[in-house]
Amino acid sequence: MRSVKVHLADHRDYPIVIGQNRLQELPLFLDQCLQQKEKKRRAVLVFVDEKVKSQGFELINILSGRGFEIHSMIIPSGESSKSLAQLSTIYDFCAEKSLTRQTVVITLGGGVVGDLGGFVAATYNRGMDFIQIPTTLLAMVDSSVGGKVGINHSGGKNLIGAFHQPRGVWIDLNYLETLPQREFLSGLAEVVKYGVILDESFFVYLEKNSQSIIAKENNILQDIIQRSCELKAEVVKNDEHELTGLRMILNYGHTFAHAFETISNYGELLHGEAVSIGMIVASRFAQMRGYISEEVTQRQIRLLQTFNLPVKPKKEWETDQLIRIMKRDKKSTVGQLRLILPTRIGEVKLFSDIEEREVKEVLQVR
Ligand SMILES: NC(=O)c1ccc[n+]([C@@H]2O[C@H](COP(=O)([O-])OP(=O)(O)OC[C@H]3O[C@@H](n4cnc5c(N)ncnc54)[C@H](O)[C@@H]3O)[C@@H](O)[C@H]2O)c1
Ligand SMILES: [Zn+2]
Structure with missing residues (x-):
């Protein structure tokens, strides 16, 4: 084993x-x-x-x-x-x-x-x-x-x-x-997340092996589970109690995802599906600020779509309501929006200077 x-x-x-x-x-x-x-x-x-x-x-x-x-x-x-x-x-x-x-x-x-x-x-x-x-x-x-x-x-x-x-x-x-296939695919969103936040070569591995992953090939599955656990374990080791801010990088896509889950009443979206959309919105945000190129977002979209995961906020979600929910999120300190944004595939940073109008703008892309 x-x-x-x-x-x-x-x-x-x-x-x-x-x-x-x-x-x-x-x-x-x-x-x-x-x-x-x-x-x-x-x-x-x-x-x-x-x-x-x-x-x-x-x-x-x-x-x-x-x-x-x-x-x-x-x-x-x-x-x-x-x-x-x-x-x-x-x-x-x-x-x-x-x-x-x-x-x-x-x-x-x-x-x-x-x-x-x-x-x-x-x-x-x-x-x-x-x-x-x-x-x-x-x-x-x-x-x-x-x-x-x-x-x-x-x-x-x-x-x-x-x-x-x-x-x-x-x-x-x-x-x-x-496990129902939809639950399985939803879990893959978190796997993709590890690649984006910490490990470009793991992301490339996922791109190369996407079909074997969907087919649940034993060795490949063991590889991705092992690598995901290693990456999370490393973060936890360095910030077990979420004190230094490092552990927050695991929240890539999650501030948006929580808002999507809340607005849809936790009914229609599985957690990983919400995270999938949230990562793409966050990536677009980073792109808007010029931190990354369009291609960085596109690579994530392609991989997530291969796993049949959604990548766009639903049209019926009202932007102002999403923002209200995001400000209430326990990870944003006293109403100040904070986001984990990618600076390349394999690296993210925490940004605390997030303006509401920027969030609004990025949420309009549907
Ligand atoms: N502690 C943490 O760090 C952490 C991190 C992420 C998520 N969470 C929590 O995890 C929960 C979500 O976990 P989840 O996605 O595993 O959801 P879950 O535990 O609700 O399982 C999803 C569904 O699959 C069913 N199921 C479970 N195993 C099965 C199997 N082998 N075969 C068939 N059906 C099976 C369950 O009955 C359920 O209907 C949330 O409450 C979330 O807050 C905690
Ligand atoms: Zn999650």
Whole structure:
């Protein structure tokens, strides 16, 4: 299996392993990730997204065959599970089963189950160890790396959360087999993002191998997941708690994307689709300011379109409303718009001098 190490201070380094058909080796991986602690700690709490219920049973079978004491909960699929109500149900379950801090949380699902289960691990009994087993491409390349966990609140998405790093991340390509193609393609938007913000040669690799990626060729998929994890891990290592601003580069395209998701009520667009449009709008912005040539934007458009991703804001989205939403975004400080803009393929910078009229102008291109 391939392995990427996430380096963190205070001996909290952890491995991300990537492979296929290796479920039998999971108990060993758990032992390795949790080795510092006493051997007898074998109780696990498994959160399973309802769409991967059968894979959940398979996992539980393997663990119970190896002596783990299993507690499990099926989590309804979808963003609405990242709620206080769901969290409360889970805490009730933990208390009722008298789970202790020694219980290890395992999340099997996409970003929703990872964020929710991770937050339980961060808070119940002042913190438990946890292992992420991502089952969507987005979770494999993004949400399971970096330790951000949390739930939503009516006042904002991910408003209640913590930094709580997993002890290990286990990526098995088999899980992608049942993932709807649209979800898979949406995850690719974040993969393209890594190329634009940090690594031109990775971007070129994506251009060259786009057809094999769509065909889900095993080795190529492992390559892109590995490279994405490496790139994100490097950013997280250097700015774990989002203090220096470095981690903000991961938000390329996201200020626009959040506005698109909000204006369309989180209904019609998947996150990666919104990010895809957002990256192109941001790229156009950079072009407007003369930071990059048209070709830099065009290359991104071509690649994203190969992955069947949208690249233009919808005509019915009202510009003024989008701007209002963007100003409310928690990443913009007191109403001042800030944007991550590309300066070439492979490099982005944070700009804090963003004028509303410029945003307006760039949003008119549809
Ligand atoms: N923590 C972070 O750093 C971070 C980063 C990015 C996104 N996120 C969060 O991640 C969430 C989005 O994650 P996501 O895109 O994985 O969404 P998701 O978890 O909602 O999964 C998408 C859909 O796919 C289904 N599904 C999951 N795995 C499947 C499989 N193998 N086969 C069939 N169906 C499957 C789910 O039930 C769901 O319907 C958001 O809540 C977002 O805030 C967190
Ligand atoms: Zn994202």
